[in-house]
Amino acid sequence: MPRRHRRVLLIRRTLSTAIGAAVLGVGLPGCGEGAAPSTTTAATSRPAPPASLDRVARAIIEARAAKVAESPDSRATWMAYGDVCLMNLWPEEAVVAYREALTDSDTLDPTLAAKVRWRLARALHDAGDAEAADTEATAALAAIPDFGDGWVTLASWRLDRGELDAADEAMANVGKAQPIRRAIVSVQLDLQQGRTDAARRTVDELLARGVEDRTINRLAVAVGRAQSDDALVAAHEANAAESLVVTDDSIIAELTPLARFERADLLRCLAIREGVLRGQIPPQRALEQIAPYVKQRPRLAMLRVVVADLMRGLGGYEQAKKVLDDVHGDDPPDHEYWSMDAAVHLELAKAGDAELLDRARASADRAIEINPTLAYGWQIRALIHEMDKDWAAAAEAYRTAAEHAERSEDADRWLGDAMRCDAESMQP
Numbered sequence: 028m029p030r031r032h033r034r035v036l037l038i039r040r041t042l043s044t045a046i047g048a049a050v051l052g053v054g055l056p057g058c059g060e061g062a063a064p065s066t067t068t069a070a071t072s073r074p075a076p077p078a079s080l081d082r083v084a085r086a087i088i089e090a091r092a093a094k095v096a097e098s099p100d101s102r103a104t105w106m107a108y109g110d111v112c113l114m115n116l117w118p119e120e121a122v123v124a125y126r127e128a129l130t131d132s133d134t135l136d137p138t139l140a141a142k143v144r145w146r147l148a149r150a151l152h153d154a155g156d157a158e159a160a161d162t163e164a165t166a167a168l169a170a171i172p173d174f175g176d177g178w179v180t181l182a183s184w185r186l187d188r189g190e191l192d193a194a195d196e197a198m199a200n201v202g203k204a205q206p207i208r209r210a211i212v213s214v215q216l217d218l219q220q221g222r223t224d225a226a227r228r229t230v231d232e233l234l235a236r237g238v239e240d241r242t243i244n245r246l247a248v249a250v251g252r253a254q255s256d257d258a259l260v261a262a263h264e265a266n267a268a269e270s271l272v273v274t275d276d277s278i279i280a281e282l283t284p285l286a287r288f289e290r291a292d293l294l295r296c297l298a299i300r301e302g303v304l305r306g307q308i309p310p311q312r313a314l315e316q317i318a319p320y321v322k323q324r325p326r327l328a329m330l331r332v333v334v335a336d337l338m339r340g341l342g343g344y345e346q347a348k349k350v351l352d353d354v355h356g357d358d359p360p361d362h363e364y365w366s367m368d369a370a371v372h373l374e375l376a377k378a379g380d381a382e383l384l385d386r387a388r389a390s391a392d393r394a395i396e397i398n399p400t401l402a403y404g405w406q407i408r409a410l411i412h413e414m415d416k417d418w419a420a421a422a423e424a425y426r427t428a429a430e431h432a433e434r435s436e437d438a439d440r441w442l443g444d445a446m447r448c449d450a451e452s453m454q455p
Contacts, residue, residue: 368387
């Protein structure tokens with residue numbers, strides 16, 4: 028899958044019954060299960076999208092294909108069709124569309140033509156034609172040489188192919204670019220070219236800014252290992268990102284709203300929830316924004332997790348339970364679903380309902396079965412053991428949670444909880 032596609036979790040109190048009903052499916056806008064797209068682009072000259080594509084994404088593509096059929100000589104229509112294909116995982120068709128949009132490109136506005144050519148390069152890259160992608164990207168950047176983030180992208184493609192000198196040539200043209208995007212490429216390139224001091228300077232400059240970004244921690248770890256600097260590695264390894272991802276440049280990023288495949292919708296809803304966490308969006312408003320996606324994708328368990336988390340944060344545990352119950356019988360393969368199900372039922376079980384506690388216990392076990400390194404799952408299991416007053420088991424679960432914690436603060440807190448439970452287990 029192209030690198031542009033990538034995941035978040037938590038919140039506060041007092042629930043609106045109307046919002047709860049809306050998210051459970053009453054009167055929501057959207058295509059719904061009964062509005063599945065057709066399997067052919069009947070009135071168009073374009074082929075039907077591959078059956079492997081997401082149902083909602085197929086509908087979006089087919090709607091744009093119909094526009095092409097209505098105006099086959101419109102370069103703007105072909106460009107819009109290419110954008111939808113590119114952002115919904117059909118790069119091969121996007122290549123065709125962009126090439127149609129670039130017909131007689133000399134008559135197009137030069138900047139617009141360069142942007143279309145850049146999108147064509149991205150489509151070729153995603154389709155696996157590296158040589159053609161490089162050629163089109165180079166041609167686009169010749170027309171917009173100040174597009175620093177474009178040069179970073181081109182350098183990253185070359186770096187991925189092991190063309191280090193060519194990547195250096197692209198980086199030499201960068202100028203202004205988003206600092207972390209640039210650093211991801213430059214640090215890796217410097218390390219592979221043996222320029223460890225240059226890589227260290229880049230990392231030191233980023234650290235000096237005090238920006239909290241786990242990508243910076245990952246770069247620091249890479250440099251620390253290259254320089255055998257155990258102290259640098261130890262200082263940043265616990266908070267380091269799992270991988271280094273070069274995010275989309277601005278020309279591609281502006282197309283993000285067009286992406287409607289399943290993972291794109293999920294990431295969109297996760298971003299809405301993140302807005303709640305940061306105090307940028309009221310929880311009720313977030314639920315309203317997410318509701319259409321739940322309506323369109325009623326079986327997507329991770330969307331249910333997002334909604335349940337927001338409801339839980341508002342104190343609506345009963346409503347959160349209903350949202351989760353709807354897909355419980357599907358046995359979702361997502362550890363996040365089972366962790367949330369365990370957390371919600373654990374809270375409801377505090378009123379003394381043994382059946383709800385059994386549900387929480389089973390869900391926590393399922394989450395850990397799917398992902399044994401899930402710190403949150405072990406934390407919930409520890410809380411369940413505490414309710415059972417099985418202090419020794421709770422202490423062991425907390426220690427396991429600390430072992431798998433992504434953040435050092437969480438590990439320290441859970442180790443403290445383990446010590447508290449150890450003390451309880453020694454009480455007469």
